[in-house]
Amino acid sequence: KAGVTQTPRYLIKTRGQQVTLSCSPISGHRSVSWYQQTPGQGLQFLFEYFSETQRNKGNFPGRFSGRQFSNSRSEMNVSTLELGDSALYLCASSDSRQGSYGYTFGSGTRLTVV
């Protein structure tokens, strides 16, 4: 069974630009969550999508947005990039059943804003 695939693996952007990251969940998983990891703040929840609907959102500014497609693939977008957005962005998928095995994470996209 293929794992969670995130593309691209590395990205360098300039301050003020926008960026789109992609995540393909495990086949059959309908829930996709996004997390940001920085040395200072650790792993922080961004948002979760289930069946194309945002089900939950973390405490991040509106520059961070996402969407999920009918095939469960998800994208997250960050507009007007700031230096502080440099981070490892992780996507996780789940089959969302209660008591399930939890989330399977991808390897992440490392975004550097210069």
Add this chain to the structure above:
Amino acid sequence: DAKTTQPPSMDCAEGRAANLPCNHSTISGNEYVYWYRQIHSQGPQYIIHGLKNNETNEMASLIITEDRKSSTLILPHATLRDTAVYYCIVRGYSGSARQLTFGSGTQLTVLP
């Protein structure tokens, strides 16, 4: 979600059992205890989870105290590849509780 407390770091000799403690004294009845680990610069990896009974899988064992206020993750025969940050997470299944709230975790270093 309930808050968890873990020691910031632990060492373990290769081949010995690694016992990682976690305190979750404010856990509620419908919240599960999850353990994940993160090897440097990779995505977190699911290890095990439980509600109130002890659990075992091919990776580890999870011992949850009877009052559910603390738990211990046991890696029975630690190897160098088990060096990672281990996160203990308490999580429910409704509304905003679906997300995983990561703390600082425990940096486990397995020594040769």
